[in-house]
Amino acid sequence: MPHILLVEDEPAIADTLLYALGTDCFEVTHALTGADAIAAFKEISFDFVILDIGLPDMTGLDVCRRLRKVTHVPILFLTARSGEVDRILGLELGGDDYVTKPFSPREVVARVRAILRRSPELRDEESPSESVNELGLASSFFHHDDSSMRVHCHGIALDLTAHEYKLLLVLIKQPGRVFTREQLLDKAWADPGAVTDRTVDAHIKSIRAKLREVRLGAEDCIQTRRGLGYLFDIG
Structure with a gap:
């Protein structure tokens, strides 16, 4: 049974979501504040995590930033204004989706299920005995820690957002x-239709920058095939 953290300070909204998620066989823990x-x-x-943007002690964006330092767990934002979408889905945050208030509780449940269906996909494809290194990569260069959902480059854990992590894992698993x-x-977004090709380009650019911070030249392993797409190649 998936365990969901619901962060919402409005009792009416929280009660509605607790009921809808509970009847759909989710286990839910409710927090009223970001600190909680x-x-x-x-x-x-x-x-x-279902995370409201407007919390009494800190914004949901601040909570997201804090969580993304320690986890890649999917995050669905609840927002009162659609104009916040650009900020919510910014590269630095790593949110997976958003719902604008007022919303249908069943819509939220459907989005949660859709994201969960995709989120374990990359992890389940890799058996416990199989690692990225066994796919031909040098252990001193790239390593994927499945349990912590971290990718290491030259022994250093990359500080990736959820989408960056999913994108990089897709590439390195099939060099x-x-x-x-x-x-x-399709592989890294719960709702591919909500984003564009340029979104992929922006995330790849960010991943390359983070690889470059670890070691100059490491970013070259993600190569662009003009007019086609991207591939992972350590040469």
């Missing part, structure tokens, strides 16, 4: 294969 959410995350292993932008969107 961060504290709960230290004590409990959650599979999903030499060219993935089109459409294929990458």
Whole structure:
């Protein structure tokens, strides 16, 4: 049973979501504030976070930033204004989706299920005995830690957002294969139709910058095939 952390301070909204998620066989822990959410995350292993933007002690964006330092768990934002979408889905945050108030509780449940269906996909494809290194990569160069959902480059854990992590994992698990932008969107986004090809380009650019910070030239392992897409190649 997936365990969801619901961070929402409005009782009416929280009660509605608690009921809808509970009847759909989710286990839910409710936090009223950002501080409560961060504290709960230290004590409990959650599979999903539903996070309101307007919390009384800090913004949901601040909570997201804090969580993304320690986890890649999917995050669905609840927002009162659609104009916040650009900020919510910014590269630095790593949110997976958003719902604008007022919303249908069943819509939220449907989005949660859609994201969960995709989120474990990359992890389940890799058996416990199989690692990225066994796919031909040098252990001193790239390593994927499945349990912590971290990718290491030259022994250093990369500080990736959820989408960056998913994109990079798709590429490094099949070195030499060219993935089109459409294929990458389908594998790394819960709702590929909500984003564009340029979104992939922006995330790849960010991943390359983070690789470059670890070691100059490491970014070259993600190669562009003009008019086709991207591939991972360590040469």
